[in-house]
Amino acid sequence: MTFDVITIFPDFFRSVLEYGLLKRALAGGQADIRLHDLRDFTDDRHRTVDDRPFGGGPGMVFKPDPIFKAVAALEAESPGRRFPVILLSPQGRLFTQALAEELMRQDRLVLICGRYEGVDERIAEHVATHEISIGDFVLSGGELPAALIMESVVRLLPGVLGNEESAWQESFAAPEAGPCEFRHGLLDFPHYTRPAEFQGWKVPEVLLSGNHEEIRRWRRRRALEKTWRRRPDLLTGFPLSDEDRRCLSALQRELCESSVPSESSKFPEGGQHQ
Ligand code: SAH
Numbered sequence: 108m109t110f111d112v113i114t115i116f117p118d119f120f121r122s123v124l125e126y127g128l129l130k131r132a133l134a135g136g137q138a139d140i141r142l143h144d145l146r147d148f149t150d151d152r153h154r155t156v157d158d159r160p161f162g163g164g165p166g167m168v169f170k171p172d173p174i175f176k177a178v179a180a181l182e183a184e185s186p187g188r189r190f191p192v193i194l195l196s197p198q199g200r201l202f203t204q205a206l207a208e209e210l211m212r213q214d215r216l217v218l219i220c221g222r223y224e225g226v227d228e229r230i231a232e233h234v235a236t237h238e239i240s241i242g243d244f245v246l247s248g249g250e251l252p253a254a255l256i257m258e259s260v261v262r263l264l265p266g267v268l269g270n271e272e273s274a275w276q277e278s279f280a281a282p283e284a285g286p287c288e289f290r291h292g293l294l295d296f297p298h299y300t301r302p303a304e305f306q307g308w309k310v311p312e313v314l315l316s317g318n319h320e321e322i323r324r325w326r327r328r329r330a331l332e333k334t335w336r337r338r339p340d341l342l343t344g345f346p347l348s349d350e351d352r353r354c355l356s357a358l359q360r361e362l363c364e365s366s367v368p369s370e371s372s373k374f375p376e377g378g379q380h381q
Contacts, residue, residue: 199238220249
């Protein structure tokens with residue numbers, strides 16, 4: 108899978124590409140990441156990519172022309188083939204695991220990183236095929252969002268993760284995606300490793316039992332419980348099995364009896380910044 112990233116800071120990606128999974132996928136040939144300096148698509152001596160906003164106001168806006176040329180140059184490399192051209196923008200569709208799974212089916216993606224006040228709207232209207240946001244917050248550039256999207260898509264590509272199944276048993280993995288029993292679409296269950304007791308904190312007994320059916324049931328129950336407590340929105344429309352339903356009813360009863368504080372009340376109040 109090829110990613111073409113259009114940015115004014117190609118060097119920004121250096122460390123991201125030199126570690127861990129992305130490095131491995133590049134070396135293994137599962138992914139190719141090409142960095143394109145937006146300034147290479149300017150015509151003036153100063154290699155200008157931005158200008159003042161029409162109508163006034165603070166900050167600068169990316170001009171449409173260099174981005175248009177950069178995308179046209181990429182399209183010219185494979186005439187007649189269409190591929191998604193993604194503009195990173197806080198106003199875009201929210202990036203989720205489901206969207207990562209959708210994008211992973213493409214063989215090529217173009218990612219346009221904005222800066223300053225953003226990008227001339229005509230790029231969103233006429234050049235980009237998609238606008239994607241990585242969350243309801245504003246960053247100062249599209250580079251971190253582009254790196255984040257590449258990482259989450261690349262780790263789904265066959266052969267990138269050591270254990271083929273591990274990507275499908277993680278939080279959010281869509282119930283209909285991935286092989287066999289690892290499909291779920293819930294938050295992940297808790298993981299533990301050695302030592303079995305640390306600072307007096309014990310690993311749940313069942314995990315040491317060697318009873319695979321018990322362990323499977325415990326994991327399912329804990330994944331359901333975490334999801335239900337922290338992200339009940341994920342359970343809407345979720346295909347619950349009879350076992351899941353029994354488990355959730357039991358949790359509801361326990362909660363009524365013990366009135367456990369909700370997860371969201373865990374942060375201390377904290378003082379106001381002056
Ligand atoms: N004025 C814009 C924000 C511009 S931020 C607005 O209020 O909507 C500058 C650039 O950072 C954007 O063009 C985009 O490429 C990137 N960016 C910032 N926050 C982002 C987010 N949450 N998701 C994706 N890209 C983001």
